[in-house]
């Protein structure tokens with residue numbers, strides 16, 4: 001299993017990272033040890049999305065992390081990076097065919113092992129479960145329990161991602177339950193400065209002894 005698929009998985013937020021914060025705050029998260037970075041931008045401005053994703057790809061290259069595009073396999077193919085697909089974001093098997101065997105393709109499995117079994121069969125690189133706690137970013141996401149990670153660990157030989165309301169107080173219990181990656185938006189990017197983003201990213205990263 002690639003060691004990049006263990007540790008902190010930072011996810012951008014277009015509201016928290018408005019006003020010129022996107023690149024300095026993401027760089028701080030990468031300096032603090034984030035191994036994966038997801039560009040999550042729901043806007044329809046394709047030119048800006050391309051420009052920002054290209055800049056993030058360069059930052060990820062500098063810090064040895066992998067860039068994942070949320071929702072958009074075609075943008076991922078254009079940039080030669082990975083993609084994260086939810087249940088309404090198109091076919092995982094088609095994305096695998098488009099991006100090739102080495103690309104990182106993540107799948108949202110909410111709280112259902114059945115969704116994980118399908119994603120596993122269709123060629124996912126990791127399985128994402130959650131939300132585990134109350135999430136300000138996506139309050140309506142289906143709730144999952146830490147026990148689900150134990151069950152997923154027993155069924156699937158793929159890295160497991162936990163997402164949803166993760167902070168520095170509740171992170172440890174998810175790692176102990178089997179999470180390989182912790183996907184975090186608000187706790188990281190609501191920080192008041194880039195220096196604080198870096199401090200928080202480092203505090204998450206050291207929770208993973210071998211990363």
Ligand SMILES: Cc1ncc(COP(=O)(O)OP(=O)(O)O)c(N)n1
Nearest residue numbers: 070084085086087108128161163183
């Ligand atoms: C790592 C990770 N896990 C889950 C999600 C949620 O994906 P999805 O259900 O498609 O919801 P949106 O993020 O697209 O609103 C994710 N993005 N990343």
Ligand SMILES: Cc1ncsc1CCOP(=O)(O)O
Nearest residue numbers: 135137138141164165185186
């Ligand atoms: C995209 C997504 N899917 C389930 S919860 C979530 C948001 C995670 O953000 P936060 O870390 O701020 O709760």
Ligand SMILES: [Mg+2]
Nearest residue numbers: 071085086089
């Ligand atoms: Mg989606």
